[in-house]
Amino acid sequence: xxxxxxxxxxxxxxxxxxxxxxxxxxxxxxxxxxxxxxxxxxxxxxxxxxxxxxxxxxxxxxxxxxxxxxxxxxxxxxxxxxxxxxxxxxxxxxxxxxxxxxxxxxxxxxxxxxxxxxxxxxxxxxxxxxxxxxxxxxxxxxxxxxxxxxxxxxxxxxxxxxxxxxxxxxxxxxxxxxxxxxxxxxxxxxxxxxxxxxxxxxxxxxxxxxxxxxxxxxxxxxxxxxxxxxxxxxxxxxxxxxxxxxxxxxxxxxxxxxxxxxxxxxxxxxxxxxxxxxxxxxxxxxxxxxxxxxxxxxxxxxxxxxxxxxxxxxxxxxxxxxxxxxxxxxxxxxxxxxxxxxxxxxxxxxxxxxxxxxxxxxxxxxxxxxxxxxxxxxxxxxxxxxxxxxxxxxxxxxxxxxxxxxxxxxxxxxxxxxxxxxxxxxxxxxxxxxxxxxxxxxxxxxxxxxxxxxxxxxxxxxxxxxxxxxxxxxxxxxxxxxxxxxxxxxxxxxxxxxxxxxxxxxxxxxxxxxxxxxxxxxxxxxxxxxxxxxxxxxxxxxxxxxxxxxxxxxxxxxxxxxxxxxxxxxxx
Amino acid sequence: xxxxxxxxxxxxxxxxxxxxxxxxxxxxxxxxxxxxxxxxxxxxxxxxxxxxxxxxxxxxxxxxxxxxxxxxxxxxxxxxxxxxxxxxxxxxxxxxxxxxxxxxxxxxxxxxxxxxxxxxxxxxxxxxxxxxxxxxxxxxxxxxxxxxxxxxxxxxxxxxxxxxxxxxxxxxxxxxxxxxxxxxxxxxxxxxxxxxxxxxxxxxxxxxxxxxxxxxxxxxxxxxxxxxxxxxxxxxxxxxxxxxxxxxxxxxxxxxxxxxxxxxxxxxxxxxxxxxxxxxxxxxxxxxxxxxxxxxxxxxxxxxxxxxxxxxxxxxxxxxxxxxx
Numbered sequence: 001x002x003x004x005x006x007x008x009x010x011x012x013x014x015x016x017x018x019x020x021x022x023x024x025x026x027x028x029x030x031x032x033x034x035x036x037x038x039x040x041x042x043x044x045x046x047x048x049x050x051x052x053x054x055x056x057x058x059x060x061x062x063x064x065x066x067x068x069x070x071x072x073x074x075x076x077x078x079x080x081x082x083x084x085x086x087x088x089x090x091x092x093x094x095x096x097x098x099x100x101x102x103x104x105x106x107x108x109x110x111x112x113x114x115x116x117x118x119x120x121x122x123x124x125x126x127x128x129x130x131x132x133x134x135x136x137x138x139x140x141x142x143x144x145x146x147x148x149x150x151x152x153x154x155x156x157x158x159x160x161x162x163x164x165x166x167x168x169x170x171x172x173x174x175x176x177x178x179x180x181x182x183x184x185x186x187x188x189x190x191x192x193x194x195x196x197x198x199x200x201x202x203x204x205x206x207x208x209x210x211x212x213x214x215x216x217x218x219x220x221x222x223x224x225x226x227x228x229x230x231x232x233x234x235x236x237x238x239x240x241x242x243x244x245x246x247x248x249x250x251x252x253x254x255x256x257x258x259x260x261x262x263x264x265x266x267x268x269x270x271x272x273x274x275x276x277x278x279x280x281x282x283x284x285x286x287x288x289x290x291x292x293x294x295x296x297x298x299x300x301x302x303x304x305x306x307x308x309x310x311x312x313x314x315x316x317x318x319x320x321x322x323x324x325x326x327x328x329x330x331x332x333x334x335x336x337x338x339x340x341x342x343x344x345x346x347x348x349x350x351x352x353x354x355x356x357x358x359x360x361x362x363x364x365x366x367x368x369x370x371x372x373x374x375x376x377x378x379x380x381x382x383x384x385x386x387x388x389x390x391x392x393x394x395x396x397x398x399x400x401x402x403x404x405x406x407x408x409x410x411x412x413x414x415x416x417x418x419x420x421x422x423x424x425x426x427x428x429x430x431x432x433x434x435x436x437x438x439x440x441x442x443x444x445x446x447x448x449x450x451x452x453x454x455x456x457x458x459x460x461x462x463x464x465x466x467x468x469x470x471x472x473x474x475x476x477x478x479x480x481x482x483x484x485x486x487x488x489x490x491x492x493x494x495x496x497x498x499x500x501x502x503x504x505x506x507x508x509x510x511x512x513x514x515x516x517x518x519x520x521x522x523x524x525x526x527x528x529x530x531x532x533x534x535x536x537x538x539x540x541x542x543x544x545x546x547x548x549x550x551x552x553x554x555x556x557x558x559x560x561x562x563x564x565x566x567x568x569x570x571x572x
Numbered sequence: 573x574x575x576x577x578x579x580x581x582x583x584x585x586x587x588x589x590x591x592x593x594x595x596x597x598x599x600x601x602x603x604x605x606x607x608x609x610x611x612x613x614x615x616x617x618x619x620x621x622x623x624x625x626x627x628x629x630x631x632x633x634x635x636x637x638x639x640x641x642x643x644x645x646x647x648x649x650x651x652x653x654x655x656x657x658x659x660x661x662x663x664x665x666x667x668x669x670x671x672x673x674x675x676x677x678x679x680x681x682x683x684x685x686x687x688x689x690x691x692x693x694x695x696x697x698x699x700x701x702x703x704x705x706x707x708x709x710x711x712x713x714x715x716x717x718x719x720x721x722x723x724x725x726x727x728x729x730x731x732x733x734x735x736x737x738x739x740x741x742x743x744x745x746x747x748x749x750x751x752x753x754x755x756x757x758x759x760x761x762x763x764x765x766x767x768x769x770x771x772x773x774x775x776x777x778x779x780x781x782x783x784x785x786x787x788x789x790x791x792x793x794x795x796x797x798x799x800x801x802x803x804x805x806x807x808x809x810x811x812x813x814x815x816x817x818x819x820x821x822x823x824x825x826x827x828x829x830x831x832x833x834x835x836x837x838x839x840x841x842x843x844x845x846x847x848x849x850x851x852x853x854x855x856x857x858x859x860x861x862x863x864x865x866x867x868x869x870x871x872x873x874x875x876x877x878x879x880x881x882x883x884x885x886x887x888x889x890x891x892x893x894x895x896x897x
Contacts, residue, residue: 463659469646470624470653471673471724481672485663 123321177211456490
């Protein structure tokens, strides 16, 4: 009864939304409408706009062009194979982590974070030098055994780089699902006679499946939408590069660019919707009070060795882009050799001498975008969880759309929507104003910040606010003195995630940046990496960006831990 | 004597079709210790929350000290509520938690310090002002929650199952402390519980709720001895319901029936089971299709009738309660 009342208190007790809540809701809705819904809608409309009225002819053109058919098939193939590769890496790691008492657990958890601090496009060129036809690994293989492995040939390169980068999404989701299975689930089955493979197949796998599907869908969509990695690996016959090349080479009026973008949105939305459908009604969190997780066993000696070999191999693979990038940034010349010819710090000197503005721009844009995200995220979370504002669930749903909107599409949409509108008091189009980059970053990263803020607010028992209200604090004072301080950890986590991911965003950046002086570091890395002479400084800039993101991520984790430790557990 | 009386007038409340409270009226007198007693889903917590201002009655009104507060937000009611989970703010020290209400009332700093110290002293936690709530035991957290509420000198004190998160022994201790504290400051107090023993022990008067309605209202002894219906009779303790001649049923507590020799008394039965409890022996006795429960006091050397024995049962109709069917 208490629970019903507690949730009802935020629900339908005949409380009407206050004018303040309505104003905040409208402001958020306006932002989302202007910078998310409108640009995406403009893209879709442009795809069906003919000289006289609306038409599906452009989709016909798309389907008749062999190049696009191939790009479409390639995109699906690459995304699917990247999921396969990520699965092969992530599933054994997650199972080891959940099932066995094992010294390597901390290492596996670290493995799950390392790739995330470096976007795949940054490491792509370095991976060519390590795994390419004439890269370190193949040179050695050829010298010792007389054969080469085509890791990086054509689409293989994209699959290899993306799979290595995105497997943590599956690892994290699957681990979370496994740790939410209470030991009693298994014990009951064991008690009824199940063990070994039967136990895994009938009990553990079905309970963990939702976590796997959530992670796999995310990997699929991310790879399907990625622009930077294929561009840098010169694998342009995929949808995202095709859309980008149409718009940037043929121009904003070419309908086929919009058709490709629409196909991408439709496909991404379909993938997300399909995974949501599979997951519907399958919240399998079964942890009882007082902790949970599967019962853990010791590994036998033989299996322990196998586990260590596997983990070491994965560690080497996962670190190879980082090592390659570091070597590239420190090497003088690196071509047709296992290691660079000699080492130098000149590239870092070049970066700080000529390109410091890239870093300054990144910090400025990403900090502002992340701040915007947590403000929006907190506002939406509060409206959804604590008020009766009509349409509040729509706000939440719309704010989550960017998960399925590729950066290329949003970038194109921003260009389409705002290229004809000038910045007040000047003749610069709004679309290429650097402030738009901040808005574009904020929109794309909003889902992460929103989920972090929502989770933080959900963990706050509503009685903490009611206690303040009954002691005389109004809504605003309660928000300021109780809600926001207690959400601080979640808000901070949302800020850092938004900041770190925006810092290495490329697709919107490439589309919206027109002046070199306004460009952030991700743009700088991309431009440098285009020419062999620029690879050294490009890698140096990449290393700096990765270090900044890694440090930010580390401190957010530390802060969150300190925050948790300080509060401890309270009578619930 | 402090605080104000509370009047609940014909209050109904529900979500959509679901009725949680149905035409509830009651009067809590100034300085009284009043309990809402009922099973899960009876509406007792909802009623308490309406008095605190967390929700507006669908119909009817709520008066505190004669003032209609039905539409007054919680922060302007000056009603103190102690939550079931205590709801201490984990990011503030104990002292800051207790000071909060006074700060919202913009009291001078010196006064706040003095009153916080006094409130913590009152609950025996004078030395704990700088601790974090997480560093306290369950019982101590409970006292902080109480101090935080009392320090604002509320018109009414509302307690939502405040002892349910404590272990059994601490529960009895805190119960006695609560009663002593309430008597000392004489504050109007409403206490929600599903535990009839707890309600009996502390309340001056109580209301028994079931499915959103008040079944009966009165002093604990009255309700125990003269229950209005079978629900109240059963909820307040073990009750034997025996069909009475001329309609209705007798409500007989186990100790109101005495065992006599077979063939004598008003009823005849057979002992099914005899449970020795120390101070008394609890008998289950089959009478026709029904099984009655009869408690006999135990005295040194007295032998209880064994299972299978034929016995007579007797009771005094003039001192028993009769309810409608």
